[in-house]
Amino acid sequence: MTLIPEFQAQRVFVEPWTTELGSHGLMALVTFLVGATCGLIGNFLILRRMALVGDAISHSVLPGIAVAFLITGSRGVGAMVLGAVVAAWVTHGLIEVISRHSRLKQDAAIGIAFSTLFALGVVLIAVFADKVDLDQDCVLNGELPMIPLEPAVRWGGWVLGPPPVLRLGVILMASIALVAAFYKELMLSSFDPGLARCLGVRVGMIHHGLMFWLSLTVVASFEAVGAILVIALLILPGATASLLTDRMWPRLVWSTVHAALSAVSGMHLAVALDCSPAGATVVAGAGWFVMAWLFSPTEGMIPRRWRRRSAAIDSRPRSSEFGQNA
Amino acid sequence: MNPEKPPAELGVPPLEIHDLTVAYRNKPVLWGVDLVAPAGQLIGIVGPNGAGKSTLIKACMGLLPCASGWVNAFGKPLSQSLGRVGYVPQRESVDWDFPVSVMDVVLMGRYGKIGLFKRPGAEDRRIARECLEQVQMLPFADRQISNLSGGQQQRVFLARALAQESDLYFMDEPFTGVDAATEAAIIALLQGLRSRGKTILVVHHDLPTARTYFDWLLLLNMRVVAFGPTDQVFTSELLQKTYGGRLTVLSEVAEAVGAKAR
Amino acid sequence: MASLTAEAAKIGDLTQTRWTEQAWRFVSLADPAVRYACLGTVLLGIVCGLLGSFLVVRRMALLGDALSHAVLPGVALGFLWNLEKDPVAIFIGALVAGLAGSATVSLLTRTTRLKEDTALGMVLASFFGVGLCLMSMFQRLPTGNKSGIETFLFGQAAALGPGDIRVMGSVALVVVLLLVAGYKEFLLVSFDPGFARVLALPTVWFERLLVMLLAFAVVSALQAVGVVLVSAMLIIPAATASLLTDRFHRVLVWSACLGMVSSLSGAFLSFLGTRLPTGPFMVLSASLLFAMALLFSPRQGMVPRWYRQRSQKIRIDHENTLKAIYQVLEAEEFTGETVTVAALAARRRVAPAAAAVEIRSLVSAHYATLSGDRVALTPSGWQRACAIVRNHRLWELYLTHTAQIAADHVHDDAEKIEHVLGEATVRELERRLPRIDTDPHGRPIPSLASAVAGQPASGGASDRPLGYGGRS
Numbered sequence A: 001m002t003l004i005p006e007f008q009a010q011r012v013f014v015e016p017w018t019t020e021l022g023s024h025g026l027m028a029l030v031t032f033l034v035g036a037t038c039g040l041i042g043n044f045l046i047l048r049r050m051a052l053v054g055d056a057i058s059h060s061v062l063p064g065i066a067v068a069f070l071i072t073g074s075r076g077v078g079a080m081v082l083g084a085v086v087a088a089w090v091t092h093g094l095i096e097v098i099s100r101h102s103r104l105k106q107d108a109a110i111g112i113a114f115s116t117l118f119a120l121g122v123v124l125i126a127v128f129a130d131k132v133d134l135d136q137d138c139v140l141n142g143e144l145p146m147i148p149l150e151p152a153v154r155w156g157g158w159v160l161g162p163p164p165v166l167r168l169g170v171i172l173m174a175s176i177a178l179v180a181a182f183y184k185e186l187m188l189s190s191f192d193p194g195l196a197r198c199l200g201v202r203v204g205m206i207h208h209g210l211m212f213w214l215s216l217t218v219v220a221s222f223e224a225v226g227a228i229l230v231i232a233l234l235i236l237p238g239a240t241a242s243l244l245t246d247r248m249w250p251r252l253v254w255s256t257v258h259a260a261l262s263a264v265s266g267m268h269l270a271v272a273l274d275c276s277p278a279g280a281t282v283v284a285g286a287g288w289f290v291m292a293w294l295f296s297p298t299e300g301m302i303p304r305r306w307r308r309r310s311a312a313i314d315s316r317p318r319s320s321e322f323g324q325n326a
Numbered sequence B: 001m002n003p004e005k006p007p008a009e010l011g012v013p014p015l016e017i018h019d020l021t022v023a024y025r026n027k028p029v030l031w032g033v034d035l036v037a038p039a040g041q042l043i044g045i046v047g048p049n050g051a052g053k054s055t056l057i058k059a060c061m062g063l064l065p066c067a068s069g070w071v072n073a074f075g076k077p078l079s080q081s082l083g084r085v086g087y088v089p090q091r092e093s094v095d096w097d098f099p100v101s102v103m104d105v106v107l108m109g110r111y112g113k114i115g116l117f118k119r120p121g122a123e124d125r126r127i128a129r130e131c132l133e134q135v136q137m138l139p140f141a142d143r144q145i146s147n148l149s150g151g152q153q154q155r156v157f158l159a160r161a162l163a164q165e166s167d168l169y170f171m172d173e174p175f176t177g178v179d180a181a182t183e184a185a186i187i188a189l190l191q192g193l194r195s196r197g198k199t200i201l202v203v204h205h206d207l208p209t210a211r212t213y214f215d216w217l218l219l220l221n222m223r224v225v226a227f228g229p230t231d232q233v234f235t236s237e238l239l240q241k242t243y244g245g246r247l248t249v250l251s252e253v254a255e256a257v258g259a260k261a262r
Numbered sequence C: 001m002a003s004l005t006a007e008a009a010k011i012g013d014l015t016q017t018r019w020t021e022q023a024w025r026f027v028s029l030a031d032p033a034v035r036y037a038c039l040g041t042v043l044l045g046i047v048c049g050l051l052g053s054f055l056v057v058r059r060m061a062l063l064g065d066a067l068s069h070a071v072l073p074g075v076a077l078g079f080l081w082n083l084e085k086d087p088v089a090i091f092i093g094a095l096v097a098g099l100a101g102s103a104t105v106s107l108l109t110r111t112t113r114l115k116e117d118t119a120l121g122m123v124l125a126s127f128f129g130v131g132l133c134l135m136s137m138f139q140r141l142p143t144g145n146k147s148g149i150e151t152f153l154f155g156q157a158a159a160l161g162p163g164d165i166r167v168m169g170s171v172a173l174v175v176v177l178l179l180v181a182g183y184k185e186f187l188l189v190s191f192d193p194g195f196a197r198v199l200a201l202p203t204v205w206f207e208r209l210l211v212m213l214l215a216f217a218v219v220s221a222l223q224a225v226g227v228v229l230v231s232a233m234l235i236i237p238a239a240t241a242s243l244l245t246d247r248f249h250r251v252l253v254w255s256a257c258l259g260m261v262s263s264l265s266g267a268f269l270s271f272l273g274t275r276l277p278t279g280p281f282m283v284l285s286a287s288l289l290f291a292m293a294l295l296f297s298p299r300q301g302m303v304p305r306w307y308r309q310r311s312q313k314i315r316i317d318h319e320n321t322l323k324a325i326y327q328v329l330e331a332e333e334f335t336g337e338t339v340t341v342a343a344l345a346a347r348r349r350v351a352p353a354a355a356a357v358e359i360r361s362l363v364s365a366h367y368a369t370l371s372g373d374r375v376a377l378t379p380s381g382w383q384r385a386c387a388i389v390r391n392h393r394l395w396e397l398y399l400t401h402t403a404q405i406a407a408d409h410v411h412d413d414a415e416k417i418e419h420v421l422g423e424a425t426v427r428e429l430e431r432r433l434p435r436i437d438t439d440p441h442g443r444p445i446p447s448l449a450s451a452v453a454g455q456p457a458s459g460g461a462s463d464r465p466l467g468y469g470g471r472s
Helices: A009-017 A021-047 A051-072 A077-101 A106-127 A136-141 A144-149 A163-181 A183-191 A193-198 A203-225 A227-244 A248-273 A277-295 A301-314 B053-060 B102-108 B122-134 B150-163 B180-195 B207-213 B236-243 B248-261 C002-011 C019-028 C032-057 C061-070 C072-082 C087-111 C116-138 C162-181 C183-191 C193-198 C203-225 C227-244 C248-272 C278-296 C302-331 C341-348 C352-364 C379-401 C411-417 C423-432
Strands: A153-155 A158-161 B015-024 B027-037 B042-046 B068-073 B085-088 B168-171 B199-203 B216-221 B223-229 C338-340 C368-371 C374-377
Touching: A009 A021, A009 A248, A021 A051, A021 A144, A021 A163, A021 A183, A021 A203, A021 A227, A021 A248, A021 A277, A051 A077, A051 A106, A051 A203, A051 A227, A051 C061, A051 C116, A077 A106, A077 A203, A077 C278, A106 A136, A106 C061, A106 C227, A106 C278, A136 A227, A136 C116, A144 A203, A144 A277, A158 A163, A163 A183, A163 A203, A183 A193, A183 A203, A193 A203, A203 A227, A203 A277, A227 A248, A227 A277, A227 C116, A248 A277, A248 C116, A277 A301, A277 C116, B015 B053, B027 B053, B027 B216, B027 B223, B042 B053, B042 B180, B042 B207, B053 B168, B053 B199, B085 B150, B085 C193, B102 B122, B102 B150, B102 C183, B122 B150, B150 B168, B150 B180, B180 B199, B216 B236, B223 B236, C019 C032, C019 C248, C032 C061, C032 C162, C032 C183, C032 C203, C032 C227, C032 C248, C061 C072, C061 C087, C061 C116, C061 C203, C061 C227, C072 C087, C072 C116, C087 C116, C087 C162, C087 C203, C162 C183, C162 C203, C183 C193, C183 C203, C193 C203, C203 C227, C203 C248, C203 C278, C227 C248, C227 C278, C248 C278, C278 C302, C302 C338, C302 C341, C302 C352, C302 C374, C302 C379, C338 C341, C341 C352, C341 C374, C352 C368, C374 C379, C379 C411, C379 C423
Parallel strands: B042 B199, B042 B216, B085 B168, B168 B199
Antiparallel strands: A153 A158, B015 B027, B015 B068, B216 B223, C338 C374, C368 C374
8 A cells, every 4th residue: 555546537637526426525514514504714714813712712711612512422413512512512611711811911911821622621521431432533533434435314215414413504504694794793893893882783792692692613623624624614714705805795705615615625635635525625625725725816926026016116106206395 | 304324334325125015916006216324314204195205114014015126224134233223113013902011011022132031131121211211101001002192102112122122213104193291202212313313214294393303314205205314304305206296385385495495 | 532542551561450559659759751851841831931921921821822833844854864763853843833823923014014913823823724634644654653743732741751851951951041041131122122222121022032932832832741732831821920920930930830830630530541642731730820820820810819808898897887886885875784686786877686696796797795685895895886986987087177078978988998097197187187075066075085984985086075276
């Protein structure tokens, strides 16, 4: 066996869409759903400079999930969500306590809170390994390859797909509906919380609602891509979109496009290299980001350099234009 | 005020700026600044917000990239004569929660003279204590810097610049957010330095006091509007040109001042 | 999981042992594997503590996080070198990846409008994704699972070998030597980089050196703490240290010590079980120390601060009650020596029950005695009451006299100031005021010298008619 399998176009590009549609196609669908949902929220996190709060919460839901497992003894979705939301709240509270009652700044507070909780989660999983149906590998990689193996949900003769796909689909739809409903409030409270408060927007409610929705999304995505890679799907689509446009609506659309592109290309990459599909999706997403970084018409490095060179030929206005009527 | 005073080196100006242009993201902030500063003077840099006052100082110190032009100090490019140049940055430029004492900060002014990888010695400590004494901050030497008021922080920065023992000083808004006592103490100190033949450039934003504080004034609004002895430059016409029609209050000040001068 | 079991089995061949035996094996240091583990954790604690201090004071805690995740592809490539755990190859690979990660962050923030937090998060996640891909590819290899690359994720101190110790030891030596030699420069570059450039220090090089040392720290801690939690070992001990002291050299020393203690105790705890990863236990020990410092640090801690506030509040309550008693006595022109609880409650404008509580508190502080419903001040209570009334009235006098504030505006201010006026300030007030016998409202100011136990404020003040006048 070699490290990189021999490249076969048939296996890499055709089979996932024909004979392997049920497994690889479904995996791409799951990563798309995760990426699109995370991307939507991620755009607002980036706007509010809370990218690393996403990081923190994606780490710190782990003990919540582990405790939920220990108590219920099963992978009940309700218990997991509850555990994760509680853990997210605890993180939030710890960050507040540390940054308010000591001279440490927000960054150190975030770092301390989430790594402590994450460590607690790993310890719980390791100590109660025989009682918890989770292992450390799942924490990092998710269980993407397992999803197609779950029995599909049927409804009146229709095959709807495995439960995680349905859950993620519902969460994506709900995210779109929520963003559409609260678009105005989200924008205003992200851009100018002071004005928003004056206009009667419940800024605190919006913030906590966003945090709640974030932890929900993280839990749902956890199963698919694992705790650490969630952060990639939270940030990469939004960051890529922000290089392509400077308006919010197009950003949301672009981030969805990015999620779709990285889901499909990540799946092909995973097949080609025979590696972790979650990791491959992140690598593909990072690749698309680099493309936008280099070639974006407005922000890209290469168009900008080219423009600068052509602009350098005559850039200095005559001195009479300045000073006198400035 | 007293041009007869012997300059630090005969014939060589302490500061010479030629055609300095600075741009942020392709937008020019300073255009073609030419300046030859006289030795042994207290020079104020005034102009409206966004006129590029701090930018000028930062560009001189090499903290911002210049699009064109050069800056010489004592006849050599400024980067080669940094040992003779002192600097007081804006107070907000550092984190005042940093775990250092007042003494530590003032000793930093000596680092250029001490040399790489060497420890500050007894002599450096003595000089640092003297500088603290000059700004009346010696009793605070062992305090952590977050326990200081705004005026005290500014005095610490000033003491640090004094510890550099330079011949040319750049000070970025040393009077912002300080109490009246500190402002008076600082200006007395600057005048003391000037009388020892040092050249000091101070960014200042308060027009009425600028006239009494400084010997020379640089009126700046993206380019040099005027540069000369205060009594020649502080005229309603030139101030109008610097501040444009934007601030009528200022033009009234200038007129009143002009009337008084006449 | 399988590989973790394998690593644990390497130390002792028993996979199930009693924890007391394990503890003894750890403490006695008889086993060479335990000795290596201890030495390694001590070294990593020192290195991480030292470098983490810079992250914390420069508010760059999240750079440590990004850097530590970004080394994973380098670790994987280091394995690829000869498909086994070669400490030097892994060290070099991880170092290169870490530096590439930090370079990418600075390139991103310079060339795009992405904010630093976004750039850090992206680099962290993307590099980590690449690393996971590479690792999952190794696992297919026949040798892959045995190579122990998985221990790099959550750490396994027991897997440290002599080669690792040599690498960690040299890293620690380099870090300590450089920090001792360049302490002054690193301090200035961290505190005020602009000023450092003005002093013609090679600021950029020191910045690079610092990132390089940081990458050293991350990489040398990888094996024992794991990629995922290295950043915590950088930040938490340093954050704890910065709660304990406010001088940078002391932060460095404290942080190194705390790092050492928490990594050693983490290694010990993880050793008690059979398949436990080391990293999370080290982080939890560090967090425990942090929580202790947050709560009990003498100057900054929440409990001492709360206690100080509470005792100050009790003191102010006492003083207010004493003042009220004095005022009641004064209203009776000091004819009696005791006041009733009811009169006091009326004066304080509180319910009699609340006044009774206040009086019990005074009695327990030996400021007053209670017999029936009448309160009498003890000598010390009398002295205290006079002092506080004197403070109040002196301050009112000062405000009206020197600050030219109308007499009916000074009372509320004096209510607050009276509790905080120190001895020296009172002297100063006495010196500055021309006349200190009556306050602006015409009431006499009690003097301290004449405050004899149980006696009304004498010195003549109360005998004379109230009002302005008298001696100047």
